[in-house]
Amino acid sequence: MSTVLLTGANGFIAATILRKLLERGHTVVGTVRSESKATFLREQFKAAVDSDKLKFAVVDDITAPGAFDEVLRAYQFDAVLHTSSPFRYNITDIDEELLQPAIQGTTGILHSVHRVAPSVKRVVVTSSFASVVNRTKGTWPGKVYTEADWNPVSYTTTREEGLKDVGSGYYASKTLAEQAAWDFVKEKNPSFTLTTLCPPMVYGPPEQEVPSMVKLNVSNLDIYDIFNGASDPRYGVWVWIDVRDLAEAHVLAMDAAVAANQRYIVSQGNFSPQMFVDYIWKHYPERAAAKGINKHTPGKYYPDEGVYGVDTSKSVKDLGIKYTPIEDMLRDTLKRFEDLEAEGK
Ligand code: NDP
Numbered sequence: 001m002s003t004v005l006l007t008g009a010n011g012f013i014a015a016t017i018l019r020k021l022l023e024r025g026h027t028v029v030g031t032v033r034s035e036s037k038a039t040f041l042r043e044q045f046k047a048a049v050d051s052d053k054l055k056f057a058v059v060d061d062i063t064a065p066g067a068f069d070e071v072l073r074a075y076q077f078d079a080v081l082h083t084s085s086p087f088r089y090n091i092t093d094i095d096e097e098l099l100q101p102a103i104q105g106t107t108g109i110l111h112s113v114h115r116v117a118p119s120v121k122r123v124v125v126t127s128s129f130a131s132v133v134n135r136t137k138g139t140w141p142g143k144v145y146t147e148a149d150w151n152p153v154s155y156t157t158t159r160e161e162g163l164k165d166v167g168s169g170y171y172a173s174k175t176l177a178e179q180a181a182w183d184f185v186k187e188k189n190p191s192f193t194l195t196t197l198c199p200p201m202v203y204g205p206p207e208q209e210v211p212s213m214v215k216l217n218v219s220n221l222d223i224y225d226i227f228n229g230a231s232d233p234r235y236g237v238w239v240w241i242d243v244r245d246l247a248e249a250h251v252l253a254m255d256a257a258v259a260a261n262q263r264y265i266v267s268q269g270n271f272s273p274q275m276f277v278d279y280i281w282k283h284y285p286e287r288a289a290a291k292g293i294n295k296h297t298p299g300k301y302y303p304d305e306g307v308y309g310v311d312t313s314k315s316v317k318d319l320g321i322k323y324t325p326i327e328d329m330l331r332d333t334l335k336r337f338e339d340l341e342a343e344g345k
Pocket of ligand 1: 007008009010011012013014032033034037061062083084085086087097101126127128129174199200201202203217218219
């Protein structure tokens with residue numbers, strides 16, 4: 001059993017990772033930006049808290065030099081899972097709110113592990129398909145992305161473009177952070193090994209605290225906004241993964257010898273937001289009618305010329321991930337949304 005540091009423990013993806021880690025018997029220390037952000041998780045995982053299998057540590061500014069030193073010194077960690085990074089578009093300064101926390105948060109934790117936590121054998125960084133995809137190529141029919149592909153963004157251009165395209169700022173933050181992580185490993189040759197995971201759109205039942213439905217995490221809002229009749233489908237990324245599969249990938253990557261210093265695209269494959277609409281109309285016809293959900297073009301998922309795909313064979317071969325079908329994700333996610341609504345969220 002390992003002792004694991006999980007950064008950003010209160011996030012959507014991290015909360016699901018947390019459940020998996022505890023189910024497997026690991027001991028977890030989760031970092032949060034303030035003590036109050038741990039309250040919900042302390043209640044959710046009360047048995048683990050009571051038996052000292054789960055603790056929390058406050059790291060209020062991940063960009064501060066040595067931000068993770070104190071928590072890393074306090075325990076004998078075997079592995080670090082670094083998920084914390086901004087994923088939001090309502091920002092006013094790309095550099096300060098997206099690029100710096102993503103890049104410095106990632107390099108900062110690697111430096112700290114290198115300096116003060118020699119017991120750590122593996123660091124897993126939650127990167128993104130954002131660091132793989134070339135957005136300038138659009139739908140790029142026929143293209144199959146692999147781990148050899150990199151988003152060709154640069155720090156300078158992203159800063160110059162600034163708020164003209166906040167989406168590009170987010171994509172750049174993930175790309176530059178992952179590149180900085182690999183540069184760190186090349187330069188420092190640390191005693192731990194690195195694994196980066198590159199998930200595309202991540203959907204699935206939210207385990208994290210949801211104070212109100214409008215405050216759902218960014219990716220799940222893509223589904224809820226349709227379910228609630230608040231928005232038309234948002235197109236942009238054509239590949240996806242279930243959050244539970246991504247959590248499993250983190251746990252597997254933590255231990256798999258073969259994953260040392262490897263990068264993985266983790267995805268079930270292609271999807272279209274039209275699938276959300278069709279599923280809702282099929283399984284929730286009364287709600288869909290009451291909410292006035294636009295049917296758009298049932299069954300028409302992709303543009304006629306097609307869209308890019310992803311080669312996930314490396315993740316299947318090395319990590320043994322079995323990807324969840326989209327219908328199962330939608331069944332469980334919409335059920336959770338209904339439960340949250342019933343709780344008055
Ligand atoms: P959430 O917004 O639910 O969680 C993000 C976590 O990062 C929270 O704990 C949040 O803390 C923390 N965080 C955000 N900004 C900062 C900051 N400036 N300083 C310190 N901590 C910060 O997002 P997800 O769970 O969806 O995302 C987790 C990771 O997965 C991110 O790295 C994201 O880029 C990546 N990812 C997500 C995808 C998706 O579709 N959801 C797709 C691909 C990658 P707080 O609550 O205090 O803000």
